[in-house]
Amino acid sequence: MSAASTTPAWVEKVQNQSRLSFGLAVTDMAARDDKVVAVSADTLDLIGLREMVAAAPDRVIEAGIAEQNAMGVASGMATTGMRPYLCGYAPFITARSMEQLRNDVAYAKQRVVIGAACSGIVLGVSGGTHHALEDIALMRSLPNMTVLVPADAHEAWHLTQATENLDGPSYIRLGGKMDEPPVTAVDASPVIGKATTLRRGTDIAVIACGVLVVEALAAADELAGEGIGVRVINMHTIKPLDRDTVLAAAAETRGIVTAEEHHLTGGLGGAVAELVAEEHPTRMRFVGMPDEFAIVGPTPKVRERYGMSAANIMAKCRELMS
Amino acid sequence: MARAKKSNREATLDNLRNEALKIRRNVWRALRAAGSGHMGGSLSAAEFLAALYFHHLKIRPDEPDWPDRDRFILSKGHANAALGAVLAQAGFIEDAVLDQFYAYESLFGMHPDIKMAGVEMSTGGLGHGLSIGLGMALGARLQKKKFRTIVMIGDGELQEGSNWEAAMAAAHQKASNLTAILDYNKVQQSGHVSDMLALEPMASKWSAFGWAVREVDGHDMDQVVGALDALPYEKDKPSMIIAHTVKGKGVSFSEDTHLWHNNMVPDDVYEKALAELGEPV
Ligand SMILES: Cc1ncc(C[n+]2csc(CCOP(=O)(O)OP(=O)(O)O)c2C)c(N)n1
Numbered sequence: 074m075s076a077a078s079t080t081p082a083w084v085e086k087v088q089n090q091s092r093l094s095f096g097l098a099v100t101d102m103a104a105r106d107d108k109v110v111a112v113s114a115d116t117l118d119l120i121g122l123r124e125m126v127a128a129a130p131d132r133v134i135e136a137g138i139a140e141q142n143a144m145g146v147a148s149g150m151a152t153t154g155m156r157p158y159l160c161g162y163a164p165f166i167t168a169r170s171m172e173q174l175r176n177d178v179a180y181a182k183q184r185v186v187i188g189a190a191c192s193g194i195v196l197g198v199s200g201g202t203h204h205a206l207e208d209i210a211l212m213r214s215l216p217n218m219t220v221l222v223p224a225d226a227h228e229a230w231h232l233t234q235a236t237e238n239l240d241g242p243s244y245i246r247l248g249g250k251m252d253e254p255p256v257t258a259v260d261a262s263p264v265i266g267k268a269t270t271l272r273r274g275t276d277i278a279v280i281a282c283g284v285l286v287v288e289a290l291a292a293a294d295e296l297a298g299e300g301i302g303v304r305v306i307n308m309h310t311i312k313p314l315d316r317d318t319v320l321a322a323a324a325e326t327r328g329i330v331t332a333e334e335h336h337l338t339g340g341l342g343g344a345v346a347e348l349v350a351e352e353h354p355t356r357m358r359f360v361g362m363p364d365e366f367a368i369v370g371p372t373p374k375v376r377e378r379y380g381m382s383a384a385n386i387m388a389k390c391r392e393l394m395s
Numbered sequence: 396m397a398r399a400k401k402s403n404r405e406a407t408l409d410n411l412r413n414e415a416l417k418i419r420r421n422v423w424r425a426l427r428a429a430g431s432g433h434m435g436g437s438l439s440a441a442e443f444l445a446a447l448y449f450h451h452l453k454i455r456p457d458e459p460d461w462p463d464r465d466r467f468i469l470s471k472g473h474a475n476a477a478l479g480a481v482l483a484q485a486g487f488i489e490d491a492v493l494d495q496f497y498a499y500e501s502l503f504g505m506h507p508d509i510k511m512a513g514v515e516m517s518t519g520g521l522g523h524g525l526s527i528g529l530g531m532a533l534g535a536r537l538q539k540k541k542f543r544t545i546v547m548i549g550d551g552e553l554q555e556g557s558n559w560e561a562a563m564a565a566a567h568q569k570a571s572n573l574t575a576i577l578d579y580n581k582v583q584q585s586g587h588v589s590d591m592l593a594l595e596p597m598a599s600k601w602s603a604f605g606w607a608v609r610e611v612d613g614h615d616m617d618q619v620v621g622a623l624d625a626l627p628y629e630k631d632k633p634s635m636i637i638a639h640t641v642k643g644k645g646v647s648f649s650e651d652t653h654l655w656h657n658n659m660v661p662d663d664v665y666e667k668a669l670a671e672l673g674e675p676v
Contacts (some may be wrong), residue, residue, distance in 0.1 A: 091486050138555055138584075198497035199506055202506050202518065203520075370501070
């Protein structure tokens with residue numbers, strides 16, 4: 074069989090965009106499991122649900138531009154044994170419906186899976202109202218919540234499928250209408266709660282998530298030329314954090330750099346720091362959004378401006394080497 | 396006498412129609428500069444924005460923070476191209492800013508930014524404007540100020556429950572210095588409102604919530620101006636203008652479809668749109 078014929082059909086359809094992976098994975102799961110239901114907040118195209126609307130119209134509940142109601146409805150359906158996949162924009166589906174999320178979903182421990190598109194500064198030109206740079210912190214602070222940040226569309230597909238086996242709520246942070254360069258294999262099988270190590274250096278460990286994984290890899294490859302061995306860890310699960318992988322990195326390298334498209338307060342960096350501070354203190358540096366609202370502009374330039382780049386990851390690694 | 400008066404009014408209306416046309420042309424211009432954007436909800440709002448900024452609002456473009464100015468909030472912030480256009484036409488910002496739509500470090504991004512002259516509030520997250528407008532209206536009343544507050548909202552936006560909290564509160568507060576304009580273009584992001592999450596009956600809903608309601612054709616300048624001139628409609632009640640509009644109005648291919656809620660604007664699309672709109676006088 075040729076490589077082309079073994080590549081699953083979803084790979085081309087998701088077009089390297091994790092938001093589409095989510096919708097198409099839900100559509101795929103819905104074909105197997107009649108409990109799977111999508112709840113949309115005016116996001117049918119955004120999250121790739123048109124196919125499911127055609128295949129199983131009864132199981133796509135369009136809730137309108139009403140994220141708080143959508144969250145409560147998802148919770149209620151979950152109590153009856155349905156498996157709701159709630160689709161929204163990261164900035165609105167979190168902050169807007171936060172109390173419903175905390176009480177009705179997390180506190181009540183309902184199996185609601187939230188697919189949050191356009192996270193970070195994917196909507197760079199939209200301005201601060203549309204940036205989601207606090208969502209990991211919000212989700213991570215909720216007991217019972219599983220927090221997933223896929224590094225690319227492949228991982229988003231597999232992690233969405235993996236939520237089938239979770240017995241509590243989960244949050245999947247997704248990209249927008251932008252190409253996300255693949256860094257994981259089509260047939261990788263990421264396990265929730267288990268980080269994947271993509272480079273095996275022992276000088277410095279870079280623990281990255283989401284779109285910063287590709288930057289971490291670029292930084293590691295360049296630093297290898299300078300004789301610095303960088304371990305690159307793709308932390309696709311922020312919560313529950315993979316303690317063993319983090320503590321091994323703390324023990325086996327000179328220091329840890331974390332990298333995320335999120336505020337420096339409360340995100341991946343915070344999670345790693347909380348763990349190592351108590352169990353294996355090591356030197357750390359943090360790459361992410363400083364404590365200010367981002368300016369308007371095209372996403373790559375805005376990321377660059379605030380140091381969410383391979384160049385800045387390299388600079389932080391060098392700091393820890395000296 | 397009556398005749399002279401009428402022609403005066405006709406001249407006013409013609410001027411406002413011309414400003415509305417300029418808004419539409421400037422919307423396409425800004426979107427082309429950005430490469431894409433929300434044309435649908437920007438184009439449906441053109442007549443009301445023209446009438447507000449060139450006829451109704453008490454504002455001073457050369458003194459944007461004048462404390463007694465009327466307040467206008469574009470709650471459906473994704474129509475910012477239209478707001479930027481009218482702010483440029485009225486002289487709040489330089490005309491050249493329109494070519495900076497979405498640009499790096501620009502204050503003229505996809506959504507209104509309070510840091511830009513003439514913008515009263517950063518909006519974009521839907522369902523915020525009416526509460527903020529009520530706050531401004533109460534601030535005016537408590538400080539015995541005469542300024543009025545007008546909030547433009549979208550129909551899809553009305554699906555956010557926060558609007559209805561604000562609606563109740565405004566009626567309870569008898570905020571007659573508050574007006575909402577509903578840009579009722581019947582289409583939201585993923586389809587027609589009636590297919591997504593229906594809102595009808597609209598007028599009786601607002602009346603039941605304690606608002607004084609008027610319905611107009613939002614593209615008929617005579618009716619638009621008439622609705623604004625008659626404000627407030629009832630003592631002790633906030634006023635709601637339901638403006639029946641067409642999403643993407645003025646260009647055949649962008650009208651009445653969610654496909655042009657937000658779309659790409661390459662040069663050829665821009666040229667076609669401008670050709671259909673025609674030249675202002
Ligand atoms: C709270 C929130 N949820 C979702 C969105 C994404 N969004 C932007 S515009 C839009 C549709 C708005 O429809 P409508 O209010 O009818 O606007 P119009 O047709 O006038 O453009 C949506 C869902 C948002 N900006 N804010």
